[in-house]
Amino acid sequence: xxxxxxxxxxxxxxxxxxxxxxxxxxxxxxxxxxxxxxxxxxxxxxxxxxxxxxxxxxxxxxxxxxxxxxxxxxxxxxxxxxxxxxxxxxxxxxxxxxxxxxxxxxxxxxxxxxxxxxxxxxxxxxxxxxxxxxxxxxxxxxxxxxxxxxxxxxxxxxxxxxxxxxxxxxxxxxxxxxxxxxxxxxxxxxxxxxxxxxxxxxxxxxxxxxxxxxxxxxxxxxxxxxxxxxxxxxxxxxxxxxxxxxxxxxxxxxxxxxxxxxxxxxxxxxxxxxxxxxxxxxxxxxxxxxxxxxxxxxxxxxxxxxxxxxxxxxxxxxxxxxxxxxxxxxxxxxxxxxxxxxxxxxxxxxxxxxxxxxxxxxxxxxxxxxxxxxxxxxxxxxxxxxxxxxxxxxxxxxxxxxxx
Amino acid sequence: xxxxxxxxxxxxxxxxxxxxxxxxxxxxxxxxxxxxxxxxxxxxxxxxxxxxxxxxxxxxxxxxxxxxxxxxxxxxxxxxxxxxxxxxxxxxxxxxxxxxxxxxxxxxxxxxxxxxxxxxxxxxxxxxxxxxxxxxxxxxxxxxxxxxxxxxxxxxxxxxxxxxxxxxxxxxxxxxxxxxxxxxxxxxxxxxxxxxxxxxxxxxxxxxxxxxxxxxxxxxxxxxxxxxxxxxxxxxxxxxxxxxxxxxxxxxxxxxxxxxxxxxxxxxxxxxxxxxxxxxxxxxxxxxxxxxxxxxxxxxxxxxxxxxxxxxxxxxxxxxxxxxxxxxxxxxxxxxxxxxxxxxxxxxxxxxxxxxxxxxxxxxxxxxxxxxxxxxxxxxxxxxxxxxxxxxxxxxxxxxxxxx
Ligand SMILES: NC(=O)c1ccc[n+]([C@@H]2O[C@H](COP(=O)([O-])OP(=O)(O)OC[C@H]3O[C@@H](n4cnc5c(N)ncnc54)[C@H](O)[C@@H]3O)[C@@H](O)[C@H]2O)c1
Ligand SMILES: NC(=O)c1ccc[n+]([C@@H]2O[C@H](COP(=O)([O-])OP(=O)(O)OC[C@H]3O[C@@H](n4cnc5c(N)ncnc54)[C@H](O)[C@@H]3O)[C@@H](O)[C@H]2O)c1
Numbered sequence: 001x002x003x004x005x006x007x008x009x010x011x012x013x014x015x016x017x018x019x020x021x022x023x024x025x026x027x028x029x030x031x032x033x034x035x036x037x038x039x040x041x042x043x044x045x046x047x048x049x050x051x052x053x054x055x056x057x058x059x060x061x062x063x064x065x066x067x068x069x070x071x072x073x074x075x076x077x078x079x080x081x082x083x084x085x086x087x088x089x090x091x092x093x094x095x096x097x098x099x100x101x102x103x104x105x106x107x108x109x110x111x112x113x114x115x116x117x118x119x120x121x122x123x124x125x126x127x128x129x130x131x132x133x134x135x136x137x138x139x140x141x142x143x144x145x146x147x148x149x150x151x152x153x154x155x156x157x158x159x160x161x162x163x164x165x166x167x168x169x170x171x172x173x174x175x176x177x178x179x180x181x182x183x184x185x186x187x188x189x190x191x192x193x194x195x196x197x198x199x200x201x202x203x204x205x206x207x208x209x210x211x212x213x214x215x216x217x218x219x220x221x222x223x224x225x226x227x228x229x230x231x232x233x234x235x236x237x238x239x240x241x242x243x244x245x246x247x248x249x250x251x252x253x254x255x256x257x258x259x260x261x262x263x264x265x266x267x268x269x270x271x272x273x274x275x276x277x278x279x280x281x282x283x284x285x286x287x288x289x290x291x292x293x294x295x296x297x298x299x300x301x302x303x304x305x306x307x308x309x310x311x312x313x314x315x316x317x318x319x320x321x322x323x324x325x326x327x328x329x330x331x332x333x334x335x336x337x338x339x340x341x342x343x344x345x346x347x348x349x350x351x352x353x354x355x356x357x358x359x360x361x362x363x364x365x366x367x368x369x370x371x372x373x374x375x376x377x378x379x380x381x382x383x384x385x386x387x388x389x390x391x392x393x394x395x396x397x398x399x400x401x402x403x404x
Numbered sequence: 405x406x407x408x409x410x411x412x413x414x415x416x417x418x419x420x421x422x423x424x425x426x427x428x429x430x431x432x433x434x435x436x437x438x439x440x441x442x443x444x445x446x447x448x449x450x451x452x453x454x455x456x457x458x459x460x461x462x463x464x465x466x467x468x469x470x471x472x473x474x475x476x477x478x479x480x481x482x483x484x485x486x487x488x489x490x491x492x493x494x495x496x497x498x499x500x501x502x503x504x505x506x507x508x509x510x511x512x513x514x515x516x517x518x519x520x521x522x523x524x525x526x527x528x529x530x531x532x533x534x535x536x537x538x539x540x541x542x543x544x545x546x547x548x549x550x551x552x553x554x555x556x557x558x559x560x561x562x563x564x565x566x567x568x569x570x571x572x573x574x575x576x577x578x579x580x581x582x583x584x585x586x587x588x589x590x591x592x593x594x595x596x597x598x599x600x601x602x603x604x605x606x607x608x609x610x611x612x613x614x615x616x617x618x619x620x621x622x623x624x625x626x627x628x629x630x631x632x633x634x635x636x637x638x639x640x641x642x643x644x645x646x647x648x649x650x651x652x653x654x655x656x657x658x659x660x661x662x663x664x665x666x667x668x669x670x671x672x673x674x675x676x677x678x679x680x681x682x683x684x685x686x687x688x689x690x691x692x693x694x695x696x697x698x699x700x701x702x703x704x705x706x707x708x709x710x711x712x713x714x715x716x717x718x719x720x721x722x723x724x725x726x727x728x729x730x731x732x733x734x735x736x737x738x739x740x741x742x743x744x745x746x747x748x749x750x751x752x753x754x755x756x757x758x759x760x761x762x763x764x765x766x767x768x769x770x771x772x773x774x775x776x777x778x779x780x781x782x783x784x785x786x787x788x789x790x791x792x793x794x795x796x797x798x799x800x801x802x803x804x805x806x807x808x
Contacts, residue, residue, distance in 0.1 A: 089524065089801065120493065120543045124536050131535065131602070132528055135595075139524045143801045163584035164577060173568060173577055173589075178748070180567035185577075185586035186605065191539075194609055198535070198602040201590065205598055209742040209796050338613040344582070392613050397493065397547045 011102035011149065011289055015095070017041045017086055017137065018107030019079075020064045022239050023153070023222060023281050027105060029229035029236065030282035031289075032077045039080035039099045040064070041092075042108060045129075049115065053402050055246065055385055057239035058255060058377045059225060070235035086133040089140075096144040103149040103289045106137055113157070113190035114245045114336070114390040119400040123191040130195035131202070138206045149292040150214040151285060152203060154196045156274045156304060156347060158218060160187030161340050166347035169216065169300020189339055190392070200300075207298040214297070215288045219281065220274030220304025223250040223362070224369035227279050238278070240373065243385035249310060250275065250362075250370065252386065253317045257328045258374035259381045263318070266388070267335030269311035270342035274304030274349065277360040277369065287355040302349040305359035320366045324375065336388040415506035415553060415693055419499070421445045421490055421541065422511030423483075424468045426643050427557070427626060427685050431509060433633035433640065434686035435693075436481045443484035443503045444468070445496075446512060449533075453519065457806050459650065459789055461643035462659060462781045463629060474639040490537040493544075500548040507553040507693045510541055517561070517594035518649045518740070518794040524801040527595040534599035535606070542610045553696040554618040555689060556607060558600045560678045560708060560751060562622060564591030565744050570751035573620065573704020593743055594796070604704075611702040618701070619692045623685065624678030624708025627654040627766070628773035631683050642682070644777065647789035653714060654679065654766075654774065656790065657721045661732045662778035663785045667722070670792070671739030673715035674746035678708030678753065681764040681773065691759040706753040709763035724770045728779065740792040 014031050018024040019040030032038045044064065050056055062070070068079045080099060084091035086108050109130040110116065116126035134152070141148045159166045162185070172181045183204065188194045206212045225240045241247045242255035253263045276284075284303045293299040308316075314330045321328040335341065353359075418435050422428040423444030436442045448468065454460055466474070472483045484503060488495035490512055513534040514520065520530035538556070545552045563570045566589070576585045587608065592598045610616045629644045645651045646659035657667045680688075688707045697703040712720075718734045725732040739745065757763075 093801065120540075123543075124539055127535060127539065127602075127606075128532065131531060135528055135531065136524075139527070139801050142799075162586055164579040164582045164586075171577070171579065171589075173575070173579075175568040175575065175577075178568045182566055182568075182589035183591065185575075185589055187587065187608075188605065189609060189613070191606070191609075194602075194605055197605055198531075198598075201592065201598055201601055202531075202595070204591075205593060205595075209593070395546075397497065397543050 011292060013037045013100060013102045014289060015039045015041055015099055015101035015104045016107065017104060018109065020044055021046050021107055022241065023278070024107040025067070026227045026230060026238050026278050027282045027285050028079060029071065030227060031286060032071065032079055033075065033229050034286065039082060039101065041082045041084065041086065041095050043085040044083065053245060055243045056382070058242050058374065058380055059237045059240045061237055061239050062235040066235055070233055074232055086136050087129060089136050092136050092140050093144065096140045101145060101148050103151060103292065104137060104141065105151045105285055105289070106134065107153050108133060109195070110192065112246050113192040116190050116192035117390050117392050117395050119395060120397040121399055123395070126191050127195045127198065131198045134199045135202060138203065138212060141212060142206070142210050149289065150203065150212060151288045152199065152214060152216050154200055154216045154218045155193060156218050156220045156302060157193040158186045158188050158197045158200060159184065159347070160189060161343040161345055162187065163344050168302045168348050168351050204298040207296050211296040213293040213295050214299065215293050216298065216300045217284060217288060217303045218300060220276050221248045221250065222276055222278050222281050223248065224278045224365055225373050226369045227282055244388045245390065250313055253313055254370045254374040255381055256386060257317050257321045257326055257371060258378040259383060261383060261386055262329035262331040263314045264333045264387065265310050265314055265330055266333060266337065268341035269314065269332065270309050271339060272307055272309040272343070272345035274302065274307050274347055275362065276304045277365050279360050280305055280357065283357055284352050287352060287357060291355055301351045302347055303352060304349055306362055307345060307347065316362065316366060320371050323367065324371060333388065336391045338392045415696060417441045417504060417506045418693060419443045419445055419503055419505035419508045420511065421508060422513065424448055425450050425511055426645065427682070428511040429471070430631045430634060430642050430682050431686045431689050432483060433475065434631060435690060436475065436483055437479065437633050438690065443486060443505065445486045445488065445490065445499050447489040448487065457649060459647045460786070462646050462778065462784055463641045463644045465641055465643050466639040470639055474637055478636055490540050491533060493540050496540050496544050497548065500544045505549060505552055507555060507696065508541060508545065509555045509689055509693070510538065511557050512537060513599070514596065516650050517596045520594050520596035521794050521796050521799050523799060523804040525803055527799070530595050531599045531602065535602045538603045539606060542607065542616060545616060546610070546614050553693065554607065554616060555692045556603065556618060556620050558604055558620045558622040559597060560622050560624045560706060561597040562590045562592050562601045562604060563588065563751070564593060565747040565749055566591065567748050572706045572752050572755050593741070608702040611700050615700040617697040617699050618703065619697050620702065620704045621688065621692065621707045622704060624680050625652045625654065626680055626682050626685050627652065628682045628769055629777050630773045631686055648792045649794065654717055657717055658774045658778040659785055660790060661721050661725045661730055661775060662782040663787060665787060665790055666733035666735040667718045668737045668791065669714050669718055669734055670737060670741065672745035673718065673736065674713050675743060676711055676713040676747070676749035678706065678711050678751055679766065680708045681769050683764050684709055684761065687761055688756050691756060691761060695759055705755045706751055707756060708753055710766055711749060711751065720766065720770060724775050727771065728775060737792065740795045742796045
């Protein structure tokens, strides 16, 4: 009864919160290229984390200002830029009232599980930044753009690794002779992943109470760096994280292979997750925007294309290395996380396919979008950053400082 | 495998966070009376809310300093007092290292659903205060008192009103031929209730990752004001909230009956919830402390004794009024909340009974602990505060100001 049909007119104005980040930058260019009017909202805190922790993207990346200038000079398309923090409601209100979005894609969170497990203050920062920032976005939509569609990035990690199939957001349960369809139980395993569960619960409530229209994209692990737009010029290059804090497994393995470092499998390597190519991230987000949720609907999509265990990834990278004449070793390192290392995993992911997603498969991308890039930039690799540096069990209350 | 057996020695030192509040004050006195060494930690923000909103307890309450002095003069028992905010980690660390608790009972949160729905800044405050405060408590336990048992107050409102039986924290689900026991799905319906869901998820993770021992008490709506200890002297009186922001349904109905105001049923009145007497709150908390969770165990108890619909409460108060010669009317007012007004509700609550809880039933308490108190203090009632003043749907981003 809260639901009315989707918007009649095609959404055209898209605010991309976190548009200077890895997924956000690729998405902003993709949407701009498809003639959406794009505004990036970002406080650039991700670049600040890199400075503070002494990390850097494998690929050299330009400032957001140079990126946007270069995009304009190549395509004659403008991208609006609002630099500020979504936790600052005055700033966010100003961005909303001046840009008037039809859709908001919210990537703007602290997104690293290890970062959230460095020390107490980073754990607290992660939940504060993510949960309160998202609350502000919800209030801004309610107040200034009631009909605006929120496309929110969640993570497959919200589900954990239950011993039953993972559904897309909801599960129908029959219990003591009665049946109901309820939110799928969540078992997140870092303060970062937990922040996403909190967000999902908050958003679901506002859909019901205020009629917000929202799509929660429970994204798998994204890999790769190349998208059609970022390839147009080196000033448009996307970031490529390989370090122990921000690097995701597959990116890190490719860098390790490129520099002759053994692939570091955490523990037994049976940890299985959903993965997707960055080219599919931008496709999925566009599909969600083009097919908005109804008023009052809290729609959940599992956004990934293939499942792999860590051991499977290691063996794929080893084989790809052979084609390039690189000999790749694999070692097991003590698992810094608290997680099951052998478990059942079967997660559904049909809803985005039904909307038209055409997946890029890892077997086709591994060399081009990953290993070759790693080889190309291998002189920029800081091998000190490759090993895990954060322990789930040893996190303490004292601020962890970093030296050169 | 994370679990080891409970503590051998009886826990004796109990830190009560939020010990100046309604449940916390009654619990602190009860535990002190039972010869536990008690420390109250409270930033007194609840009294500050009352000042800011122009509200007051029906019963006159003394300052925390006078309360503790009076308790000492009557019983020769000391209660330690730490005034400060659990969101301030430096303060909390100091309280932990100086008091060295065996158990922490955490009542110290913003606990009103309507308060969390007043305006944006109170919504954000509620989640910030509750979620980040609890994170700090978890870090303090990990760092300073690894073996300490966390007894955390949650709410039955975390579950919402599913169309199946509500279990105590977990539910066994068979799905596509496989079975797992998973956290019970939550459907909270205010920013306050959501903050409790976030807390539960955060605590469950730290039990698994750090071996924290925790009991989550999903408490029903508490009623009544009298406990054995608070009756000893008027300076020990507990607070009694009846206003539209902090008053819970039953307390408010009794005050309405006492002043000749019709009982205000929100909407259809079929809303059914679990209720318990404040004397059972203190009993339940003591039972939880005396029977600690194991290391790594996240134990969930549903803490209430009887279920009532709002209409049932209204009719019980009407009948009790008759006995006192008070004629009681009931009216329906537009529901300020977004909630089902007719629904299935069957929540399990056997675990505390198994530990020895001996419930006080509403039929026995209604006159003594409620209606008579309301009549005794009826001259203190501010009838302006009786009607709901906060709307779930109309909450906005502008700070809501209060005038006299
Ligand atoms: N990269 C992945 O594999 C992956 C997987 C699943 C989900 N996600 C989710 O997708 C989103 C984007 O991830 P990413 O890899 O691009 O991360 P990223 O760190 O590269 O980008 C996030 C961007 O958000 C900005 N930001 C953070 N907090 C902000 C705030 N308070 N105000 C304004 N801007 C803020 C940062 O400056 C950064 O530019 C995140 O929400 C992440 O949780 C990513
Ligand atoms: N009263 C009920 O019916 C009921 C029902 C279910 C659950 N609960 C839960 O029980 C707990 C106690 O409820 P109550 O009715 O006694 O509430 P209350 O408001 O009377 O007491 C809460 C106390 O915590 C203190 N506090 C709040 N934030 C703090 C912080 N950051 N640092 C230090 N102290 C802080 C307040 O000053 C106050 O004295 C709450 O967590 C509440 O959610 C209460």
